[in-house]
Amino acid sequence: MPLHIAVDLVFFTGRKGGSESYVRGMFPAMAAAHDDLRFVGIGNRELAENPPDWFPGEIVPLPVSGENRVTWALAEAFAVAVQARRIKADLLHCPSNFGPSVRLLPTLVSILDVLPIKHPEWVPGGRARGVQLLSRATARAATRIHTISEASADDIVKLLGRPRSDIDMIYLGADPVDLPPRAERTGRPYVLAGGNRMPHKNHARLLEAWTLIPEVERPRLVVTGSHGDDPLTPLVRQLGLEDDVELRGWVTAEELAGLYEGASAFAFPTLFEGFGLPVVEAMVRGCPVIGSDLPVLREVGGDDMVYVDPYDTRSIADAVRRVVSDPALRESLSAAGLKCATRFTWQRTADAHAEVYREMVRNR
Template structure:
């Protein structure tokens, strides 16, 4: 009989960025493992419209994925009993949190510990609650997966879990011949939510320091509703140079990656930094923050700047846009080392080892 894996998808709405990209790609590629079967534990919305990428049925809990408090409580108290009721052998919680009490062998993927490292960057006063949830989840988990050595070090030092499975994320291969013709005016793409650690204000400030004759357009995606960057753009008189697109579809983001002259990632903190590889895979040169996690993910295939210094950001952007050189080829080669199939295969091995250990 195949090993039965219950997957906690109560969090999933399609609007939460990185953790949802992880779930979509991971479970689509786990479908190739014939010795595994899957059942998803979803929210009301997900159960009403089961996603095509999930390789199994979806059973629901009576909560909305749009209600943060409701799905957090469900993660801690309801997912475990529901998973046990499906007669699963293993429960996988892929979005940082899991049950407070272990009712069956449980794997939790912890992407990052932002709330522990920088609680001041967690909006809405949620840092303490997130800390409590993550500590309880880590105590109850049988195994913890994380996505980088940087995050693994945080988990060991802040959560006290010494055994951590580090499984990097992947990126889908892209045919370089599929790139579209770039627009007449070069543009630099940036994407992400508007949490403080994304550091987009410094990127906008950097744009004001690029001489007009050399200034590419800056396109920033990822906000919901009124963009908090708008007042800064207006204050610096950059309305003709900075375009705030808000949330875009996967198809729209794909075309932006495809036609951008460079991708800028001014972040101050990440668990991984998947957009770096997504841009590289498309032959788009990447400039980003000189912090340990991006050195780990981007290697020598990207250019680095001081994320606290707009002059450093502006200088690096100017140099890369003026002369991308061999960055496109170097980025493609580096990104090809990170595949979702590799991520899925390593995750399947964690399931098997955990199931074997409790038999």
């Protein structure tokens, strides 16, 4: 008999980075390999009006907008579980940090990181206290918690109080995107960077590091990931980097894959991550990675990337100069990264989730 899994997609807008990459990558792999599982998405109005082709089931709408953080957060706290029980789901999976405040059916919540608890100073708009309350209520009510690295599992135990035995650690994945053959690189080399513009992504120090690279050696810096007017624009002007930095904004998965392939390196001087999916996305395209010396990135990238002190602009600048100027090093990092990335596929992620789903339903 098939298992009926309700999936909370109220948060989904198509422009939220890692959590959306997770559901877009995993659920097609899940549907392709696990025909005993049936999925229904519980979505916002916009998602129901334009159902995504990657989700293997119908979308049942709630009367909330994915663009309104307050309403969809409240929907996740209360209405999603009610809807899941109404459609007689065997299990509810909430894949983006938040879920019901009361358990009405077996519920798996994916807590991708604990940034609002560990670093409330980085939560914008004065929302830290409210987000912390929702995070703690979610962690208490969840039947089980999924997270995406051992570093994040340790944080959940310490900061949210759930025992390690209640936590399933399953890595995220990345699969190559089919692209036309890459043309020979010509012109000025570039380094790629990305991510939202929250403070922990550390774009300001990255830009400041660029000013420490002598102009004759300075590659272009292409930065993706913003919507509308980019808040980095004033700093680019202030630092006199208008000819060196391109703020590309939001790009499609295909465009991003092409940018990885053409880049001399990917720079990721982040201050905090739950996993560091862009590291794997770069590696799977053969792009050398320069990233922060954090436990979670060591867990994911091992010895196959160049590490920097993310608080030290000179450390960042020196690493960029070293990688961009050394073809042999880039070739070595590219080959090592491609091998490292084979540990992280969406099919592995999906298979591990399927086992968690089945075990939770057996034990309900």
